[in-house]
Amino acid sequence: MTDRYDLDHIALAAPDTSEALRFLTGDLGGTILFGGQAVGFRPMQVWLGSRDGDGMPVELLEPWAVDKNDFLERFVTRHGAGPHHLTFKVPSLADALVRVRGAGFHPVNIDMSDPEWKEAFLMPREAHGTVVQLAESYGHPETRKELLDHIAVNGPNMHPRWWTDPTPAVGHGTLRRVVLRTPSLPSALGFFAGVLRGDLEHETPTSADLVWPRGARVRLETSPEHPGVDRLEIIGLDAERTVIGTRFTPASS
Secondary structure, X not given: OOOOOEEEEEEEEOOOOHHHHHHHHHXXXXXXXXXXXXXEEEEEEEEEXXXXXXXXXXXXXXXXXXXXXXXXXXXXXXXXXXXXXXXXXXXXXXXXXHHHHHOOOOOEEEEEEEOOEEEEEEXXXXXXXXXXXXXXXXXXXXXXXXXXXXXXXXXXXXXXXXOOOOOXXXXXXXXEEEEEEEOOHHHHHHHHXXXXXXXXXXXXXXXXXXXXXXXXXXXXXXXXXXXXXXXXXXXXXXXXXEEOOEEEEEOOO
C-alpha cells in the first residue's frame, strides 16, 4: 500500500444545488460521476476536466433528512451557500490520525464503522479556514480514466438519483486549482505540504502552488482577512461567475 495522500475533490453546499449543476454541466461541460442520499445530506459529484484525468471533481451537497442529522442545514443557515470542505484520500485513516495528532491537530467526527469508507474531519480553525475531510475508501476505480470510462458506458452511479436533469454542454472547463487565502503562508504550507503531503510546485513571498499525485492543485495566497477558499480557477472559462456563493474565475498562470 502506498503512503501517498491525494486531494480528491472540493465540496460546495447549498439548500438547492440545481443552478450550480446547470452551470457545471452546461457552461463547463462537466460529467456527473455519482450521487446518492445519506443521513443529513445528499451529495453528487461533477467531473471538471479531460477524459485522461486532468482536472478535479466538484461535489454538490444539499441538506437531506435533517430530522435525523441537521449538520449541513445548520451550516448553510449560518454561512450561506458556498464552499464546505476539501476531501483528501489517505491509504490508512488510522495512520493519518496518528500523523495529524502528532502534528498538533485535533480530528473530530471520526467514523471507522464502514470498511469501505472511513472518515475524519479537521475544522476550519485548524485547517486554514476550510473543513478538511480525511477519507480511506475501497471498491472504487483506481484512476480517473477508469472511472470516466465506466461512466461513459454505464452512466453515473446513482444511490438513488435525486438531482435535476443536467444541462447539455455548451462549453468545456477544467478545474485547474482551488485558491485559498491564509494570513500565514508558512503555517499553511506546513499544513498542506507537510501534514497533507502536497508537492510544492512554485513559491513566491505571497503565494505557493501545491499539487497532489493525481493532479489536483491548491494555490495558497497571503491575505490578512477571511481565510479559506477564495475561488475556483477554471481553464476554458471566459468570465468570472458566482454560483452558490462560490467564485469561478478564469485560470491564471
